[in-house]
Amino acid sequence: MTIHVRYFASLRERFGRAEENLVADGITTVADVWKAVCEGTPIPDQVLCAVNLEYATPETPVHDGDEVAFFPPVTGG
């Protein structure tokens, strides 16, 4: 399966990239995506997630072709 992964703000800087395509098997949740791009670590509490432009949790299921995003707490307004 292929997951389009996006990073924003300080996470984008920490990962050194804004997006990437993750091609892997055995990925069923957002937490799996994070582990795949972050060497097996769990998602830190301070990291927010979205699947297909909607807020998600580490337990949210992901499917082939989904866009998964990780970003720090928002600071607009």
Add this chain to the structure above:
Amino acid sequence: MTIHVRYFASLRERFGRAEENLVADGITTVADVWKAVCEGTPIPDQVLCAVNLEYATPETPVHDGDEVAFFPPVTGG
């Protein structure tokens, strides 16, 4: 003593005048002014009073030359 008395809004219409000079003795409070211009009746609860541009009560003292105003509840804004 002379008191300048003013009426606003529905009270102005009811009195048929916007202002008058009350020349009388024995007037010590706002309530006395009302009695003098309104045939001895007490001030109705719904009537607000001011002395020299400040909110007042029926018990507020008045002095020669004061401006005393009577008006209904305010409805600005």
Add this chain to the structure above:
Amino acid sequence: MRVEIRFDPFDPLVELARYQSELGSASTRLGALTLFIGTMRDHNEGEPVEKMNLEHYPGMTERQLWRIVENAQRRWNFDDALVIHRVGDLLPADPIVLVAVWSSHRGTAFEACRAILEDLKHRAPFWKKETLPDRTRWVAQNTGGSDRRFP
């Protein structure tokens, strides 16, 4: 801070832009501006309203408005405020009142703006008389408010 009674129609956004330009860059660097604009409605209590006369008590109205703004400034410590209120003959959609509060903090700006408006409605000597199709009537007492301190 400024408080004004207007005898002629005014455009709230033009007034605001003008006041901000007088303040210069200070006003726009404060972070938060909260603004309330009240306009005349063409209906009230289920009846169409054709026009309205707004009466005030010259001298007392300005003094009470200024005190309301000063009290709010002391309580919330905002940076600036502008209050404009119409009197005279109004038509539906005419602006009646503008309350603007500048502050570094959005909470302060919202709370002070609302408190000034509520105090104005309950303490500033203005009276509305509506012209309906078949008669005129004085508007009944304003409801609600953040602080009831009538003497």
Add this chain to the structure above:
Amino acid sequence: MRVEIRFDPFDPLVELARYQSELGSASTRLGALTLFIGTMRDHNEGEPVEKMNLEHYPGMTERQLWRIVENAQRRWNFDDALVIHRVGDLLPADPIVLVAVWSSHRGTAFEACRAILEDLKHRAPFWKKETLPDRTRWVAQNTGGSDRRFP
């Protein structure tokens, strides 16, 4: 109702006047307009800020903003709302956000305007990076809010 992301500087009062003229007389007959304008400050947490970059998540930001306004409309049943938010490179005093709510009732207008702003601050994907004289830094999490519903 309208929600907009702006990549270039905007004048909140001009935008508001334009939106009102599009709405026509309807907007000014509603009685109450409450408005919040947030501008960039030239200091934050005790340090001077020279400029700021505002990043967003194209697609998700618009969707979340729209949902915030829709939810507020359902809850408060106001008549109209306009939200504009800047992204890109900002200088001190540049407008960041405009939230306007039209309603027949002043209480509704105040509460809905504030709730939209608070939800925006806590749910809309925007991130601020400040340039100080000697370094850059990401702004820490926004505080407060009317409703915390992060997933």
